[in-house]
Amino acid sequence: MSHAHEHVSNIKRIWFVFGLLSIITTVEVILGIIKPESLYMRNLLSMNLLNWIFIILTLVKAYYIIWAFMHMEGERASLRWAVVSSVIFLVLYLLFILLVEADYIYEIFKNSTIKWNF
Amino acid sequence: MEAITVNSNEKIWNGGNEPMGAGYGKLMMWFFIVSDALTFSGFLAAYGFSRFKFIETWPLPDEVFTHFPFMHGVTAPMYYVALMTFILIFSSVTMVLAVDAGHHMKQSKVAFYMFLTIIGGLIFVGSQAWEWKNFIKGEYGAIETKGGSLLQFVDNTGKRVALADFAVVLPEERVRLERSGATWFMEEGSLPSFSVAEVQAGFKARPDVLIRTEIIYQETPEEKKNAKLHPTLNSKKHKTVLTRAESEAMLANAHYVVEGANLKRNEYGSKLFADFFFFITGFHGFHVFSGVIINVIIFLNIIMGTYQKRGSYEMVEKVGLYWHFVDLVWVFVFTFFYLV
Numbered sequence: 211m212s213h214a215h216e217h218v219s220n221i222k223r224i225w226f227v228f229g230l231l232s233i234i235t236t237v238e239v240i241l242g243i244i245k246p247e248s249l250y251m252r253n254l255l256s257m258n259l260l261n262w263i264f265i266i267l268t269l270v271k272a273y274y275i276i277w278a279f280m281h282m283e284g285e286r287a288s289l290r291w292a293v294v295s296s297v298i299f300l301v302l303y304l305l306f307i308l309l310v311e312a313d314y315i316y317e318i319f320k321n322s323t324i325k326w327n328f
Numbered sequence: 329m330e331a332i333t334v335n336s337n338e339k340i341w342n343g344g345n346e347p348m349g350a351g352y353g354k355l356m357m358w359f360f361i362v363s364d365a366l367t368f369s370g371f372l373a374a375y376g377f378s379r380f381k382f383i384e385t386w387p388l389p390d391e392v393f394t395h396f397p398f399m400h401g402v403t404a405p406m407y408y409v410a411l412m413t414f415i416l417i418f419s420s421v422t423m424v425l426a427v428d429a430g431h432h433m434k435q436s437k438v439a440f441y442m443f444l445t446i447i448g449g450l451i452f453v454g455s456q457a458w459e460w461k462n463f464i465k466g467e468y469g470a471i472e473t474k475g476g477s478l479l480q481f482v483d484n485t486g487k488r489v490a491l492a493d494f495a496v497v498l499p500e501e502r503v504r505l506e507r508s509g510a511t512w513f514m515e516e517g518s519l520p521s522f523s524v525a526e527v528q529a530g531f532k533a534r535p536d537v538l539i540r541t542e543i544i545y546q547e548t549p550e551e552k553k554n555a556k557l558h559p560t561l562n563s564k565k566h567k568t569v570l571t572r573a574e575s576e577a578m579l580a581n582a583h584y585v586v587e588g589a590n591l592k593r594n595e596y597g598s599k600l601f602a603d604f605f606f607f608i609t610g611f612h613g614f615h616v617f618s619g620v621i622i623n624v625i626i627f628l629n630i631i632m633g634t635y636q637k638r639g640s641y642e643m644v645e646k647v648g649l650y651w652h653f654v655d656l657v658w659v660f661v662f663t664f665f666y667l668v
Contacts, residue, residue, distance in 0.1 A: 251564065279423075280652045297365050316384075
């Protein structure tokens with residue numbers, strides 16, 4: 211089944227993405243081992259900067275895996291939107307509900323008379 | 329197949345259209361991936377839920393995963409899991425090279441890259457098994473109190489001490505409860521190497537050993553004033569170490585010796601931690617395992633020339649999507665289990 215677009219060899223791009231993913235992973239591991247004080251102890255929106263960096267780097271990696279390896283960049287816009295937007299919306303929604311609820315339960319355990327651990 | 333022309337309206341419902349420009353199988357693989365991604369998001373979000381709920385006592389991952397093959401007693405946080413990540417990313421690369429070779433109908437090249445992908449997948453599954461073995465076996469051991477919290481042991485420099493390093497052997501014998509000796513359908517797993525009394529006696533004989541609780545020290549003014557906490561050994565965002573007097577009081581509440589990890593309790597901290605570890609990495613490992621099997625089937629089809637005869641390597645593309653998805657999930661598991 212031949213597609214409307216021509217398949218050009220993109221071996222160069224594959225190795226570029228591999229290099230990029232390797233570099234990002236190496237940076238993550240180095241940061242995870244040394245845990246620089248200036249990042250680890252400083253908070254932004256009640257999460258420390260180091261974790262923000264980890265999460266952003268992870269999303270960058272995810273973007274390159276989906277766009278380059280899974281070849282999303284060559285798909286039609288309708289397929290791209292159908293897949294990506296539904297996942298992003300549902301995951302954000304799920305995270306919002308669960309994490310807010312968990313924080314609430316944490317506050318209850320901490321500040322009320324209920325003691326679970328002694 | 330060419331995109332349908334706008335004018336041939338009468339043929340729209342005759343089938344054969346590809347409104348999203350992808351074949352039936354590929355589209356279904358994408359939709360499967362969407363649902364599977366939501367499944368994994370559910371697991372990781374549940375992990376986040378439990379972690380936020382017990383944010384003050386959750387285990388610190390870089391204290392848990394510290395093993396590297398052939399390096400005994402060396403603390404190597406994250407090196408091994410980073411290696412596993414590289415293996416999986418590399419097998420993703422060979423897979424995408426196989427897909428690329430398929431577009432050019434180079435049968436032997438597709439087969440070669442597919443073979444490398446399978447090898448990479450097998451190495452990854454094997455690495456995960458080794459990681460599980462270390463996690464289940466444990467290294468230091470811990471004590472569970474009557475209230476269900478976990479106590480670990482450090483010496484007076486703050487270094488972790490294993491139960492085997494200080495527990496004494498008492499002339500006592502506890503028999504494992506088996507089905508045959510129980511009144512009702514009860515039995516228990518293998519007994520820990522030491523009894524609670526043996527740990528308590530050993531602790532009494534070693535004045536340099538201190539107790540480390542699950543609570544993460546935050547350097548608040550109340551904590552700094554708290555006389556129960558060790559004056560010098562505590563630092564911010566590390567587990568709290570108690571003074572010797574408080575350690576003795578705490579150990580009097582000991583109830584159970586925990587070694588390694590199972591679904592009920594684990595020596596690393598929160599009971600849910602091991603459950604999530606087993607479930608999420610296990611579910612991911614199962615995906616890798618099924619991916620390897622599917623890859624083997626496709627590999628056999630490639631060397632038999634099925635796709636060459638068919639004139640298209642789209643099947644390789646479809647399993648490729650699945651394989652990259654498994655890699656993608658690992659990227660997130662790696663971040664949320666090992667880094668954050």
